Amino acid sequence: MNILRIGKVSLRALSRNKMRSFLTALGIIIGVGAVIAMVSIGQGAKAAVEARFNAMGTNLLTLRAGSHNYQGVRGGSGTFTDLKPEDADAILQQCDAVKYVSASVGSRAQVIFGNKNWNTSIQGASDKYPIIHNWDLTAGTFFDEGQIKTAAKVCVLGSDVKKNLFEVDDPIGQVIRINKMPFRVLGVLKSLGESGGFFNRDDMIVAPYTTVQKKILGIDHISSIDISAVSADKTSEAQKQVQDLMRVRHKIAPGADDDFEVRNLADIAESAAASTQILTNLLGGIALVSLLVGGIGIMNIMLVSVTERIREIGIRMSVGAREKDILLQFLTEAVTLSVIGGILGIALGIGASKVLSKVGGWRTIVSTSSILLAFLFSGSVGVVFGFYPARKASKLDPIEALRYE
């Protein structure tokens, strides 16, 4: 008895109860569709997170002033005031795994142009800021080293600030007021879009850190240093060099806590990617449960089908069907149901993820591996849940089966 003929017999049996077959397969269709759609959402989110971190530069390290700890009372991050611009210069000169540094200090201020005003954050930075952050300008230029030395009152606008103060007008060369002081606009940064929820990097103004220190805040320390390693695979080495150097410069005794912390963006990116992977697994896992329910549906219908067809089984046995022939026939029916359900489910899943990305604006990625997985899983659901009813059918006593009304 060859498998093709069995397939034909099974298909015919299924087509006799079209509605029932469809409803049974529907459990699998929805299950597989849900797995594919859910995993596509998770993978889309993961890719989006990764893309955002890549845009920020994967060889980026951030050195922040640490928490002040005085007799057990700990301040927050950045409460140390001993991080100085000279630290940044020393890092650049003495750590050979470091390519660029940018001293960083931040504030918030009310900015005014003409009759418009806007409250935004003021980022003090050095001239290497755009290179380190992999961030281009759409118009004008960035400030240079000379303007940092002289603490010139110049600035570069984030795209949101430009929109709010100038709308469509050209801001280059215009003078805006930050805390009532006049600042000349040198350039406009490219829009990054929403960069991950918590803060909008387009809503800020970048100015020389010296200007922010002296003219706006009146301080001589800085809050952090942005560091760019020579390459992405040198970030750990750069991190180590910076840590060692800073301990020496800040005269920290062996065994004592650092008064600073170095963060590696690649690590953060990795943990963010890991957390979206957990999300993917979770969504996929929930969807798998529905596939399981679909499998139970198949088992249920196959049991009904076996009971309905006891007489048929008896007839087949009387003309010479062996146990394995009957087993194979019913197993093929269950697998056919689940495989057809699987194929339709893949179509549904792909369609659903397309709709979600169109309507919901979510980024979705349907991967071949998730299709393959869902398909294989649905096939094995057919085998696993079809086996019990098929075995039950194959073990029937031919005499009783023939007599069954």
Added chain:
Amino acid sequence: MRDNTTIKLEHIHRIYQVGDTEVRALEDINLSIPEGEILAIMGPSGSGKSTLMNILGCLDKPSNGKYILDGQEVSRLERNKLALVRNKKIGFVFQSFNLLSRTTALENTELPLLYSLDVPHKTQREMAMKSLALVGLEGREFHKTNQLSGGEQQRVAIARALVNSPSMLLADEPTGNLDSKTGEEIMKIFQKLNKEKNITIILVTHDPIVGGQARRRIHLRDGRIIKEEKA
């Protein structure tokens, strides 16, 4: 050594265990059926003729004794081996036809071949067509069985029983669900097959008219052969 004996039963017993009591359905049956015989097994209900038919048809195994079919002892074979014996050597014809409904006459006739050794489907088709022609159903091959009359259905069942060229046909009240005229037609087909193909035919019946067509009759009562007559 192969003689022309199709069936040999030696001291066949069949005992069912129902709870604590033993039901002796068959006791010490000895029977020899030569090739080309038409035998009727007769007796009232409860006499054990169904049990005997099940054993002869390899649907059931005797509790004791020997059953030799075509020179092969089949009384101790396991389930799947018995299925093979049924497929190759036995053709069943049932009182209630036992055809697959909503399936064509041709496909019903092909059914035993589905479980035989690999023959191309085309050959199976041809064998089934020939078998249907033998019972006078040319032109009805593609009718669904539920569109056929009772007599035609029984003829499809006979065609199915014949398709694998079995050693014997085992007919259980083959005319029981048919009117007497159609019943006669079916009996004529059996006679014809026996005469032309020398097929051994065993009729299980309580109908004396059907039994009268057999060359040899055995009567069962309470699981024993009580009488044997020859025409």
